[in-house]
Amino acid sequence: MRLSVKGVNKSFGGLQALHDVSLEIVSGHIYGLIGPNGAGKTTLFNVLTGLYKPDAGTFILDGEPYQPTAVHQVARAGIARTFQNIRLFGGMTALENVMVGRHVRTRQGLLGAVLRTRAERREEKEIKEYARALLDYVELRQYAGYTARNLSYGHQRRLEIARALATEPKLLALDEPAAGMNATEKVDLRQLLEKIRNDGKTILLIEHDVKLVMGLCDRMTVLDYGKVIATGVPQEVQKDPKVIEAYLGAGGSECQQS
């Protein structure tokens, strides 16, 4: 997997949320995207996953032009994401949530599941088994029958990751997966993300917890006011004066920890 993003611009009225943003993500990395509030991180995610149309920019995924113009095309291209605000189907069980994610990858799709021919029933069984295995993978198997909205916050975040993994993405884009988690849940999350990377997936991560990002990411890009101010390995980036200034200027001292 290799994703090249070049020269992305995106404005909202008079506000330029992204200004000539370029980055390159390679296989097997956890790639961090950080920056103060309003820096443009989520906007870049939304552009990459077809929710916002960029004003300019090119995207190459595995040597092919990639045009993230619709959400289903993004999934088919092999990119899956989670959201800053959890977007599960709250009334469905944990297992059903993962099964919905899986339907993107299957032959019959949701309509087939409704019509229920024999082939569809067989496929539905396979989907269920696959979803169970994924719940196992994110250590939520015992919650398979729980309604999603009744799960703890940390578990809901892991469930979102399982649902995203169900599409068998090449690139898993996670928007603040640790938001609202307690210290123990963050340790568990870190282990899960490392396991996903070690199993050969590539992760793009927006995260406010700089300590978590610094410890986890192989490479990272820092945005400030819509511009890339630094790219590199965490050890370099955290020493970069522009990065320190951006965080201090925003009233934080998050980047000073190692």
Ligand SMILES: Nc1ncnc2c1ncn2[C@@H]1O[C@H](COP(=O)(O)OP(=O)(O)OP(=O)(O)O)[C@@H](O)[C@H]1O
């Ligand atoms: N749909 C929109 N309409 C208008 N302005 C927007 C829209 N989405 C984002 N913006 C603006 O674009 C800028 C970048 O926002 P964005 O949410 O991408 O930042 P962020 O780095 O993800 O911030 P945070 O860390 O607070 O989530 C902000 O000034 C924001 O107000």
